[in-house]
Amino acid sequence: MVEIVLGAVMLLASSGTQADSSLNVLAESGKNMYEVLGCASCHGENGEGIDSYPALRGLNKEYIITQLKLFQSGERESSIMNAMAPMSEGHEEEIAEYLSTLVTP
Numbered sequence: 001m002v003e004i005v006l007g008a009v010m011l012l013a014s015s016g017t018q019a020d021s022s023l024n025v026l027a028e029s030g031k032n033m034y035e036v037l038g039c040a041s042c043h044g045e046n047g048e049g050i051d052s053y054p055a056l057r058g059l060n061k062e063y064i065i066t067q068l069k070l071f072q073s074g075e076r077e078s079s080i081m082n083a084m085a086p087m088s089e090g091h092e093e094e095i096a097e098y099l100s101t102l103v104t105p
């Protein structure tokens with residue numbers, strides 16, 4: 001009985017440390033997609049923007065999702081983003097979640 005209680009306490013303790021991440025699960029997977037798809041190479045590792053490539057950090061989540069869909073459909077024209085945005089298809093929400101959690105230092 002003592003072992004069972006101890007086991008339960010340890011389980012709670014370990015799940016507590018796992019949840020102690022600054023990013024939620026959705027944002028964590030968005031961060032991964034943002035890096036894997038190469039978005040960071042233009043928009044910066046932390047969404048800070050590079051030269052003429054715009055910063056994305058801290059933008060409104062819904063705004064980012066909308067823009068990605070507009071780029072995908074071609075309604076918003078940008079030769080670069082019309083080519084890049086289709087790769088984010090199905091991952092718009094997680095990428096937007098991640099970028100919207102980044103704050104300007």
Ligand code: HEC
Nearest residue numbers: 037038039042053054064067068077078080081084088095
């Ligand atoms: C080769 C460089 C490049 C890459 C790679 C790239 N982008 Fe962009 N992105 C741009 C440029 C340039 C613009 C500005 C387009 C315009 O308004 O003409 C832009 C604009 C955007 C915007 C709109 C920002 C705003 O303020 O309205 C979003 C959102 C965005 N990119 C997300 C992404 C995501 C997500 C990826 C990865 C799938 C990505 N970009 C990859 C160059 C890039």
